[in-house]
Amino acid sequence: MTGVGRLDGKRTLVIGGGGAGIGRSIVRSCAAAGAAVAVADVDAARATEAAEELLAAGHVAHALSGDVRSREQLDGMIEGAAERLGGLDVLITVVGGQVAFVPAVRLHEMADADWDTVYELNLRYVARAVRRVLRLFLEQGTGGAVVGIGSVTGFMAAPMQAGYGAAKAGLHSLARTVAAEYAADGIRMNVVAGGAISTAVNAGVAAAWVPEIPAGRYGTSEEMAAAAVYLASDEARYVTGQQIVLDGGVSVRGPFPQ
Numbered sequence: 001m002t003g004v005g006r007l008d009g010k011r012t013l014v015i016g017g018g019g020a021g022i023g024r025s026i027v028r029s030c031a032a033a034g035a036a037v038a039v040a041d042v043d044a045a046r047a048t049e050a051a052e053e054l055l056a057a058g059h060v061a062h063a064l065s066g067d068v069r070s071r072e073q074l075d076g077m078i079e080g081a082a083e084r085l086g087g088l089d090v091l092i093t094v095v096g097g098q099v100a101f102v103p104a105v106r107l108h109e110m111a112d113a114d115w116d117t118v119y120e121l122n123l124r125y126v127a128r129a130v131r132r133v134l135r136l137f138l139e140q141g142t143g144g145a146v147v148g149i150g151s152v153t154g155f156m157a158a159p160m161q162a163g164y165g166a167a168k169a170g171l172h173s174l175a176r177t178v179a180a181e182y183a184a185d186g187i188r189m190n191v192v193a194g195g196a197i198s199t200a201v202n203a204g205v206a207a208a209w210v211p212e213i214p215a216g217r218y219g220t221s222e223e224m225a226a227a228a229v230y231l232a233s234d235e236a237r238y239v240t241g242q243q244i245v246l247d248g249g250v251s252v253r254g255p256f257p258q
């Protein structure tokens with residue numbers, strides 16, 4: 001972990017931290033930066049494996065399981081993390097995506113149920129989790145930081161992923177509102193917006209997209225994690241309501257022929 005942020009002693013919950021991709025990199029980087037980490041995931045075995053890896057390396061770690069689609073289980077993960085860690089300072093929401101959950105189709109072909117699924121897994125649970133931790137942060141009186149894992153689809157067109165883009169746009173909006181409403185309480189929320197990041201989800205199309213990326217390669221989960229650690233850390237204490245975009249230049253490339 002070579003990022004600028006330190007999280008020494010920060011009690012950190014990573015929802016979706018059992019993942020093989022960005023989630024796992026985030027829990028590793030948080031622990032390496034000094035955080036005590038609660039890893040929550042719908043896949044209990046993956047959460048346990050991630051926590052055991054951290055424990056074996058001498059870090060403080062706990063595993064929790066639950067499905068973010070259930071309000072009860074979501075609250076259970078947040079309350080369970082606060083109980084085990086003795087409070088919470090940082091929440092990082094990783095669960096999300098579209099193609100992992102529903103077919104990628106044009107908007108008019110999208111089933112209502114699929115739209116709802118994408119909304120539940122990218123925005124509804126984040127809003128619920130943020131509301132729960134805001135109450136916790138206010139009760140503790142210690143401030144706190146929330147980092148949402150967003151996407152360039154939250155501010156660019158998202159062909160074949162309309163539900164995903166709309167939900168991520170909502171996540172980015174939520175961060176701005178939390179920033180404005182809670183800055184005076186020492187509570188910040190920011191977003192790490194990924195472009196094409198090399199994970200299992202896009203392994204099949206990776207080569208085809210590379211020519212569209214000015215940097216000439218995909219981003220990595222570790223690069224996403226470094227940005228998340230920075231935003232969660234006190235080094236970012238004056239940064240709130242923002243999105244750090246990791247897309248190799250995709251979103252700023254001009255429309256003119258290169």
Ligand SMILES: NC(=O)c1ccc[n+]([C@@H]2O[C@H](COP(=O)([O-])OP(=O)(O)OC[C@H]3O[C@@H](n4cnc5c(N)ncnc54)[C@H](O)[C@@H]3O)[C@@H](O)[C@H]2O)c1
Nearest residue numbers: 016018019020021022023042067068095096097194197199
């Ligand atoms: N992969 C990319 O190219 C890319 C680009 C930009 C943004 N992102 C965002 O990064 C985040 C992580 O994506 P990833 O593909 O690296 O995934 P990941 O490998 O980090 O895995 C996410 C984890 O979420 C867990 N999960 C799934 N459904 C759940 C549920 N209902 N309740 C609790 N946990 C659940 C999974 O078990 C998995 O362990 C997502 O928000 C995604 O939108 C990804």
